[in-house]
Amino acid sequence: MTTLRTMLDERVHEAAPELCEIIEGTRLRCYACGHRCPIPEGQPGVCKVRYNRGGKLYVPWGYVGGVQCDPIEKKPFFHAYPGALAYSFGMLGCDLHCAYCQNWVTSQALRDPQALSPPMEADPAELVQDAVRLGARVLVSTYNEPLITAEWAKAIFQEAQNAGLITGFVSNGNGTPQVLEFLRPWIDLYKVDLKSFDDRHYRQLGGRLQPILETIRSLHGMGLWLEIVTLLIPGFNDSDSELQGLSGFLASVSPDIPWHVTAFHGDYKMTDPRNTQPKDLLRAAEIGRRAGLRYIYAGNLPGRVGRLEDTLCAHCGASLIQRMGYQIGSYRITPEGKCPACATPVPGRWASQFSPQITSYPFLPHRSSGLVTIAHRR
Numbered sequence: 175m176t177t178l179r180t181m182l183d184e185r186v187h188e189a190a191p192e193l194c195e196i197i198e199g200t201r202l203r204c205y206a207c208g209h210r211c212p213i214p215e216g217q218p219g220v221c222k223v224r225y226n227r228g229g230k231l232y233v234p235w236g237y238v239g240g241v242q243c244d245p246i247e248k249k250p251f252f253h254a255y256p257g258a259l260a261y262s263f264g265m266l267g268c269d270l271h272c273a274y275c276q277n278w279v280t281s282q283a284l285r286d287p288q289a290l291s292p293p294m295e296a297d298p299a300e301l302v303q304d305a306v307r308l309g310a311r312v313l314v315s316t317y318n319e320p321l322i323t324a325e326w327a328k329a330i331f332q333e334a335q336n337a338g339l340i341t342g343f344v345s346n347g348n349g350t351p352q353v354l355e356f357l358r359p360w361i362d363l364y365k366v367d368l369k370s371f372d373d374r375h376y377r378q379l380g381g382r383l384q385p386i387l388e389t390i391r392s393l394h395g396m397g398l399w400l401e402i403v404t405l406l407i408p409g410f411n412d413s414d415s416e417l418q419g420l421s422g423f424l425a426s427v428s429p430d431i432p433w434h435v436t437a438f439h440g441d442y443k444m445t446d447p448r449n450t451q452p453k454d455l456l457r458a459a460e461i462g463r464r465a466g467l468r469y470i471y472a473g474n475l476p477g478r479v480g481r482l483e484d485t486l487c488a489h490c491g492a493s494l495i496q497r498m499g500y501q502i503g504s505y506r507i508t509p510e511g512k513c514p515a516c517a518t519p520v521p522g523r524w525a526s527q528f529s530p531q532i533t534s535y536p537f538l539p540h541r542s543s544g545l546v547t548i549a550h551r552r
């Protein structure tokens with residue numbers, strides 16, 4: 175039986191020319207993420223899924239590491255098509271190696287032998303048909319870092335747009351101008367996981383802060399709908415000064431960017447910090463509010479954070495969307511995307527009509543989708 179490495183090496187495509195440059199001879203540079211790896215012949219980049227064979231850059235193609243139907247609130251997007259079903263897919267691999275990754279079975283599959291997520295054969299048109307059949311309004315690349323598999327996402331998103339679907343990335347934001355320009359025509363929504371505001375912390379995770387900040391500014395400048403998540407980890411990224419810096423930066427890009435502060439629980443290799451408590455999220459939210467952010471949400475502790483799960487009008491305070499976890503209790507935004515009480519526009523992407531949620535819980539579509547697991551050994 176074939177190994178995971180061999181199986182993935184057989185499912186590749188040549189990189190988009192915009193995301194690859196010849197440095198010298200057969201040596202290449204990849205621009206799919208902020209690492210901008212120089213890659214010698216026969217070697218992979220830091221992500222281990224893009225590699226140089228014979229002076230050409232090959233990239234993942236033709237499989238998914240996971241597919242799931244999620245409420246869009248789980249991504250989380252709170253200001254984009256509330257209640258929509260988000261058909262979510264991922265591949266394998268990541269350019270970072272966060273010790274607390276909650277998707278480590280897919281993101282670390284090439285680094286960690288304990289990470290087992292059997293890939294499945296996939297075709298862009300079939301994935302889109304499956305999404306439409308299940309009633310999805312949105313198609314999202316997630317579970318691993320989608321920037322490192324940008325060509326595959328683009329192929330699927332082209333099909334998705336032809337079918338009238340909205341498309342999105344759930345990403346660590348370690349981008350480059352080249353990859354953002356490459357994706358720009360095909361992507362509507364972008365969630366960036368801003369993990370810290372301290373470059374030393376980012377280096378522990380295998381990245382740098384600056385490319386992520388530049389990506390956030392660029393995405394907003396491009397007009398994509400952008401939301402930010404920060405997983406609040408006690409003792410790692412939750413000091414007042416770090417949160418002031420982080421939320422102040424976001425407010426300087428736009429006070430209308432929704433900021434989700436979410437609760438940590440021990441996962442993967444990071445089990446020492448205590449779990450985040452409601453009071454930690456409330457403190458972070460207050461810091462964000464003082465920095466000028468207008469839409470702040472507290473996640474992962476449903477029913478324990480007061481009104482920080484709800485969307486309120488930033489002008490008059492009227493309740494616009496009530497939530498409990500991923501479930502929507504009420505929806506009052508007008509078809510024009512305004513507050514019904516004072517007519518203040520609410521930033522976001524709103525449907526002209528609210529459709530009741532298909533689900534407020536994730537579910538797997540595999541059995542009915544026709545996706546076939548690819549047999550392999552580690």
Ligand code: SF4
Nearest residue numbers: 204207210211219221
């Ligand atoms: S995607 Fe990032 S980590 Fe992977 S080869 Fe390209 S620059 Fe390197």
